[in-house]
Amino acid sequence: MAINSNSGLGGRMESFKGRPAGLFARAEVRVTAAYLFFGALWILLSDRVLYLAVSDPARQALLQTYKGWAYVAASAALFYLLLRAEMNMREATEERLRELNRTLEERVAARTAQLEETNKELEAFSCSVSHDLRAPLRAIEGFSRIIEEDYGPRLDDEGRRLTGLVRGNTxxxxxxxxxxLSFSKLARKELSMGTADMQALARAAWEETAPPGWAGTFELGELPPVRGDGALLRQVWLNLFSNAVKFTSRTPAPLVRVGAARRGGMVEYSVSDNGAGFEPARADKLFGIFQRLHSDAEFPGNGVGLSLVKRIAARHGGQVRCAGRPGGGAEFFFALPEAERDGAEF
Known part of the structure; x- marks a missing residue:
C-alpha cells in the first residue's frame, strides 16, 4: 500500500500539519503573495527614504539604479528562501508519509501473518476433527450393520427401524x-491456472450428474472459456447441477438451463431450473456453509455445496449471486474474470 503526495510547488499542499486546505494551501500562492508584499513594502519605503534624504535629481537617478539592483538581489534572496522553506516543508511531509507507509506495511504484514497462522490452525483443527470423528462413526455404522445382519430376525419392526435410523444418520x-474436509482443503489448495473450456466442463459435469433415465430437459448455451483451475471449476458445475437435479426432482417436467453473459470484464455463468425455488428474502443464506432452506424430509443435503461454489469463485477473483421464488424455480450465477482475448486464450 502506498500513500502518494503531490505537495510542493505546482501542486496542492494538503493540510498535513493542520493548515487550512484553502487558497493559501497552494505553495505558489504563498510564494507569490510573500513576493508581492515584500516588493511593495520595499518600493514604498525605499522611495520615501530616498526622496527625503537626497534632493539632487542626478543623485536620485543614480541611487534609483542602485536601488533597482538591490531590489533584484533582495528579491532573488527572498525567492530562494521562500522556495527553500517550501521544499523543506514538502520533504518533511513526504518523509512523514514514507514513515506512515512503512508503519502501515509492517502492520499489514503482521496482520497477514497472524491471519495465515490462524487459518493454518483452523485447517489443522478441522482436519483433525474430521479424522477423529470418522473412526467412531465407522465403528457405529459397522456394529449397527452387524446387528441388522446377525440379529435382524430377533428384532421387531421398531427395532429394525431404529437400527436403520442409526445407520442412516452415521x-x-x-x-x-x-x-x-473438502471445504477446509479448498482454502490451501494451490490453483492450477490455465484456459478452462467451460463448455466442455459443463457438458461433462452434466453427464456425470444427470440421473439415469432423467426425463427432464437440459439446455446448454454457449459458454465462453475463462482462465482458471479446471478441476475446481468442474466442481462448481457438479455442485450447481446436483442442486438443480435435486430441487427439480418433484417437478413433472424438469428443466435445467445453462447460459453465460459478458459483463464489464467478467463472464457471468448461470444455471437455472424450474424446481422448488426459495424465498428471495433468504437468498443471502444459501451460500453460507451448513445453511439450508429446506428440511431433509423435503430435499436431503448438508448445506456445503453452494458454499464450495462461493469459495471457488472467490479464489478465482469472482462473485456469486442467486435469484428465485417459491415454486418458481431458482437461478444461480457465478462470475469469473474474463480471459484475455488473444490467440493463446481463444
Missing amino acids: LKMGRLIEDL
Missing part, C-alpha cells in the same frame, strides 16, 4: 465430515 454424518 452415513449422513460421514458425508458431512467429508464435505467439511
Whole structure:
C-alpha cells in the first residue's frame, strides 16, 4: 500500500500539519503573495527614504539604479528562501508519509501473518476433527450393520427401524465430515491456472450428474472459456447441477438451463431450473456453509455445496449471486474474470 503526495510547488499542499486546505494551501500562492508584499513594502519605503534624504535629481537617478539592483538581489534572496522553506516543508511531509507507509506495511504484514497462522490452525483443527470423528462413526455404522445382519430376525419392526435410523444418520454424518474436509482443503489448495473450456466442463459435469433415465430437459448455451483451475471449476458445475437435479426432482417436467453473459470484464455463468425455488428474502443464506432452506424430509443435503461454489469463485477473483421464488424455480450465477482475448486464450 502506498500513500502518494503531490505537495510542493505546482501542486496542492494538503493540510498535513493542520493548515487550512484553502487558497493559501497552494505553495505558489504563498510564494507569490510573500513576493508581492515584500516588493511593495520595499518600493514604498525605499522611495520615501530616498526622496527625503537626497534632493539632487542626478543623485536620485543614480541611487534609483542602485536601488533597482538591490531590489533584484533582495528579491532573488527572498525567492530562494521562500522556495527553500517550501521544499523543506514538502520533504518533511513526504518523509512523514514514507514513515506512515512503512508503519502501515509492517502492520499489514503482521496482520497477514497472524491471519495465515490462524487459518493454518483452523485447517489443522478441522482436519483433525474430521479424522477423529470418522473412526467412531465407522465403528457405529459397522456394529449397527452387524446387528441388522446377525440379529435382524430377533428384532421387531421398531427395532429394525431404529437400527436403520442409526445407520442412516452415521452415513449422513460421514458425508458431512467429508464435505467439511473438502471445504477446509479448498482454502490451501494451490490453483492450477490455465484456459478452462467451460463448455466442455459443463457438458461433462452434466453427464456425470444427470440421473439415469432423467426425463427432464437440459439446455446448454454457449459458454465462453475463462482462465482458471479446471478441476475446481468442474466442481462448481457438479455442485450447481446436483442442486438443480435435486430441487427439480418433484417437478413433472424438469428443466435445467445453462447460459453465460459478458459483463464489464467478467463472464457471468448461470444455471437455472424450474424446481422448488426459495424465498428471495433468504437468498443471502444459501451460500453460507451448513445453511439450508429446506428440511431433509423435503430435499436431503448438508448445506456445503453452494458454499464450495462461493469459495471457488472467490479464489478465482469472482462473485456469486442467486435469484428465485417459491415454486418458481431458482437461478444461480457465478462470475469469473474474463480471459484475455488473444490467440493463446481463444
